[in-house]
Amino acid sequence: EQTAAKIAAGEVVVDPSAVVKELVENAIDAKATAITINIEDGGKSKIEVTDNGLGIDFEDVELAFARHGTSKIQTMEDLDQLETLGFRGEALASIAAVSRVRVKTSSRKDGLGTMYSHRGNHQEKEAIAWARGTSILVEDLFYNTPARLKHLKKSNDENRKIIRMVQVLSMSHPEISFGLFLDGSSYMKTPGRGDLLLVLQSVFGNQQVGRWMEATYENEPLQLNGYLGSPYETKRNRDHQFIFINNRYISETRFNKAIEDAYGSMLMINQHPVFVLNIHLPSHMLDVNIHPAKTKVQVHNESLFLLLLKDGIRQILRSNLD
Numbered sequence: 001e002q003t004a005a006k007i008a009a010g011e012v013v014v015d016p017s018a019v020v021k022e023l024v025e026n027a028i029d030a031k032a033t034a035i036t037i038n039i040e041d042g043g044k045s046k047i048e049v050t051d052n053g054l055g056i057d058f059e060d061v062e063l064a065f066a067r068h069g070t071s072k073i074q075t076m077e078d079l080d081q082l083e084t085l086g087f088r089g090e091a092l093a094s095i096a097a098v099s100r101v102r103v104k105t106s107s108r109k110d111g112l113g114t115m116y117s118h119r120g121n122h123q124e125k126e127a128i129a130w131a132r133g134t135s136i137l138v139e140d141l142f143y144n145t146p147a148r149l150k151h152l153k154k155s156n157d158e159n160r161k162i163i164r165m166v167q168v169l170s171m172s173h174p175e176i177s178f179g180l181f182l183d184g185s186s187y188m189k190t191p192g193r194g195d196l197l198l199v200l201q202s203v204f205g206n207q208q209v210g211r212w213m214e215a216t217y218e219n220e221p222l223q224l225n226g227y228l229g230s231p232y233e234t235k236r237n238r239d240h241q242f243i244f245i246n247n248r249y250i251s252e253t254r255f256n257k258a259i260e261d262a263y264g265s266m267l268m269i270n271q272h273p274v275f276v277l278n279i280h281l282p283s284h285m286l287d288v289n290i291h292p293a294k295t296k297v298q299v300h301n302e303s304l305f306l307l308l309l310k311d312g313i314r315q316i317l318r319s320n321l322d
C-alpha cells in the first residue's frame with residue numbers, strides 16, 4: 001500500500017513547484033481570497049501554503065488525505081470540463097506519501113480548528129485555536145524516495161520553477177491576493193483586486209508596465225486579451241512571456257515565436273518582447289492533454305491558427321504604436 005502510494009505520487013508530485021501548484025489550487029477551490037506561500041531551500045526543506053478559505057471540518061481531515069477520497073470528477077462529462085481544478089482527489093495523499101505534512105485548519109467562525117500531522121505511519125490530530133482557513137506545511141519532500149530526491153535541482157533552480165508557477169497562478173486569478181516568500185524574504189505580492197494590470201505591476205515591477213499595451217482583439221474564431229510589452233522594452237530570454245489558451249497556461253514555444261514574428265523588424269536581434277496573452281478559441285479546435293499539470297496543447301489546423309494569431313498581434317501593435 002505504501003509503495004503503491006509512493007509510485008502514484010510520482011504522477012502528481014514531480015518537484016516542489018508541483019506541490020505548490022496542487023496546494024494553491026486546493027486553496028482556490030476552497031474560495032480563498034488571500035494565499036501565502038512560504039518556501040525554504042527551493043521547497044526541498046519546506047513548502048507552506050496558507051489560505052483564508054473555507055477550511056476543513058475536524059471530522060473530514062483524514063478523508064482529505066485518503067486516496068480518491070474526494071475526487072471532484074463524478075462523470076465522464078466532468079472529464080471533458082477541464083475547468084474543474086484538481087480533478088483526481090489524490091494530490092494531498094500523494095504529497096503525504098513522499099513528505100512530512102502538517103495541516104492547521106478551521107472551517108468555523110469561532111476560532112476553533114484542527115491540527116493534523118501525517119508523517120509516514122504516524123498520524124496525530126488535535127483541536128487547536130485557528131482562524132478560518134487552512135495552512136498546509138510540507139517538509140522534507142522525497143525524504144523516503146532517494147531516487148527522486150537525487151533529481152531535485154539546486155535551490156535556485158527549484159525556486160525559479162516555483163516563481164513561474166506562482167506568477168502563472170496569480171495571472172490566472174487577479175481576484176486573489178498571492179504572497180510569495182523565499183527563505184523568509186518577500187519575493188512578490190499581488191493585491192487581489194481583480195485587475196490583471198495590477199498583477200503584472202506586482203510581477204514585473206511598475207516601470208515596465210507603464211508602457212504596456214492593452215491587447216484586445218477579436219477575429220472569429222480567435223479572441224485575444226492581455227498586455228503586450230513595447231518592442232523597445234525587450235528581454236534577453238522568454239521568461240517574461242506568458243501564454244494562456246482558454247485560461248489555461250500553455251508552454252508551446254511555436255506560439256511565442258509567432259507572436260515575436262508579428263513584432264517583426266521592430267525587435268533587435270536576440271531580443272524578446274514581454275507579454276501576457278490570453279488566447280480564446282472554441283474548444284472544438286483544441287486537443288488539450290487531459291492531465292491538468294500538462295502545459296501542451298494541439299490546435300487543429302495550427303498553421304491557420306498561427307496566421308490568425310500573428311495578424312491579431314500585428315493589429316494590436318499597429319493601433320498602439322501609430
Ligand code: ADP
Pocket residue numbers: 022026027029030051053054055056063064065070071072085086087088089090091092093134
Ligand atoms: P481534490 O482537490 O481533487 O479534491 P486533493 O487531494 O487535492 O484532492 O484534496 C483533497 C481534499 O482536501 C479536497 O477535496 C478538500 O476537501 C480538502 N482540502 C485540501 N486542501 C484544502 C484547503 N486549502 N482548504 C479546504 N479544503 C482543502
Ligand code: MG
Pocket residue numbers: 022025026085086087089091092
Ligand atoms: Mg486538489
